[in-house]
Amino acid sequence: MGMSVTIDRASDADAEQILKLQYLCYQPEAELQGDYTIAPLTQTLAELQAELRETCILVARLGAEVVGSVRGTVDADGTATVSRIIVHPRMQRHGLGGRLLAAVEDRLTAERAAARYRLRTSRRGAENLRLYRRLGYVPVTTEDVARHLGRVTLEKEVTLAATA
Numbered sequence: 001m002g003m004s005v006t007i008d009r010a011s012d013a014d015a016e017q018i019l020k021l022q023y024l025c026y027q028p029e030a031e032l033q034g035d036y037t038i039a040p041l042t043q044t045l046a047e048l049q050a051e052l053r054e055t056c057i058l059v060a061r062l063g064a065e066v067v068g069s070v071r072g073t074v075d076a077d078g079t080a081t082v083s084r085i086i087v088h089p090r091m092q093r094h095g096l097g098g099r100l101l102a103a104v105e106d107r108l109t110a111e112r113a114a115a116r117y118r119l120r121t122s123r124r125g126a127e128n129l130r131l132y133r134r135l136g137y138v139p140v141t142t143e144d145v146a147r148h149l150g151r152v153t154l155e156k157e158v159t160l161a162a163t164a
Contacts, residue, residue, distance in 0.1 A: 003063050005096060007103045010057040010069065015048050017066035018059065025086040032124060033149055040084060056107050060087070060096055067091045070100040072108045078115030080108040085119075097131055109158055116157050123150040 010018060026040040051057065051071070060068030068087040074080045082104055087096045108114040121128045123142065129152065137154035144150050 005060050005062050005067060005091070005099075007058055007060050007068075007099060009107075010052060010059045012049060012052060014059050014066055015045060015052060018057070018069050019043065019045055019048050021066055021069060021088060022084065022086055024089070029122065032122065056104060056112070058100060058104050058107065060091075060100055062091070068096050068100050070104045072104045072114075072117075074108055074112040074114045078113060080105070080112070080114035080117045082108075082117055082119040097128075098135060101131075101135060105158075114158055116155055118153060118155045120151050120153050123152050129154075 022040050022043070026038065030036045030038050030041055054073075056072045058070050059066045068085075068091065070082065070085045072080050072082045082101065085097055085100055087100070105114070105117055108117070117137070118140075119132065119137065121132065123129075132154050135156070136159075137156045139152050140155050141153045142150055143153075
């Protein structure tokens with residue numbers, strides 16, 4: 001019998017698993033940047049626990065195991081910043097990233113009155129860019145982070161269908 005993945009709000013009990021998954025998932029990004037001191041790899045358990053109290057953090061669970069996570073905040077202008085979308089490598093390419101993104105969008109709209117969503121990704125992350133575009137995000141800015149690395153900021157307006 002197979003298990004289904006469930007998505008729900010993260011709790012303090014999830015913090016250690018989220019941190020370990022984050023460390024695993026950000027290794028390719030660190031390698032791409034040539035920098036293993038990027039924030040997702042240096043965040044402490046105490047910092048994540050504090051973030052859990054202030055930020056909307058969701059987890060995807062397969063049984064008791066955290067196999068994905070996403071974070072979101074909303075500023076005073078109603079712009080929701082979505083960040084740290086992570087999915088365990090063995091669970092990738094099965095739609096879980098899209099499910100996490102939709103779930104955090106729904107929460108941020110319902111609970112924090114988000115009017116638009118914003119996220120950032122590497123220009124080299126072709127799969128991520130395809131996913132975000134398929135889900136309605138459009139590039140609004142690009143910036144060079146290093147000689148060989150650029151970031152794209154994408155946005156999506158909240159639609160009436162999403163708020164119904």
